[in-house]
Amino acid sequence: MDTDERRGTARATSHANVPRELWVEEPAVRRRMADPVRTAAVRAVIIASLTIIQGMIAFLCTLAGSWLAFPMVLSSVGSTVVATWAVLDVWVTRQVWNQRHGVVSMPSSTARQLRRERRRARRTARAAARESARIRRRERSRGGRLSEA
Template sequence: MGSEHPDRREDHEAAVRLPRQGLWVAEPAARPRMPDPVRTAAVRAVLIVAVTLTLATITFFLALTGSWLALPMVLISVAGTIVGTWGVLDVWITRQMWKQRYGVVSVPSSTARGRRGAPEPAYGSAYAPQPAPPHPGHPGHGPGHGPGPGSQPGGLRRA
């Protein structure tokens, strides 16, 4: 009774020693997961659109039968269409907001860089403080106040 075939015993021992692969193998996603606020808005929009389409179908059949419920259902379907449009726009706006707040990566390959071929200003000229131009209505500026074009070399002078 203790005489088992030697090959079977080796196969059994090898199977016990090898780690088993699980039934579920996690594969990397082709696209990254949507941010939570965008996903929440998308789920909300899908539910609203599904309910609106269901209401529209019921409204259609009630209108075919000539039921008195057709008119209230038409009004409800119109309101559902407006709310469904809001839900889809909410997904779009939330997605754009997320991209604006968290989507720009500050690296040279990012779209946040300047145009190619645009001349870069010299370090000193770009960061040097520029004097503010004088306002004509401000006291102290204008004819008879302070140095004017007549006192500058090469300027206009009265004859």
């Protein structure tokens, strides 16, 4: 039984023979993370999940009074330090990638303003060089005519 039939409405004839798609592609809302940042994030998630599992085992061993409780608690403390380091690694990797591969340009971005100033300075320098070359050519052509006369 179709959804339209259950609601008591008639099925639309234009869509009667069109099969419904199981998977519909939607455009991404956010840009994809850079590869180094993504690998660091996956590494951090795996380490953090293993740390949580290890902490749970240490807790259960402590409740059971097992001899394994003390070594597990010690290793859980060490794993917590490593997991914290892994999360910081994601943050540092992201910052380094952003610095190396440029900042996101927004109208208020200082990087965009600096680029505009550099471009303007280059344009004026090129224009000044063209003008001085033009003046030199003109002087050479005049000097040649004057020496012949």
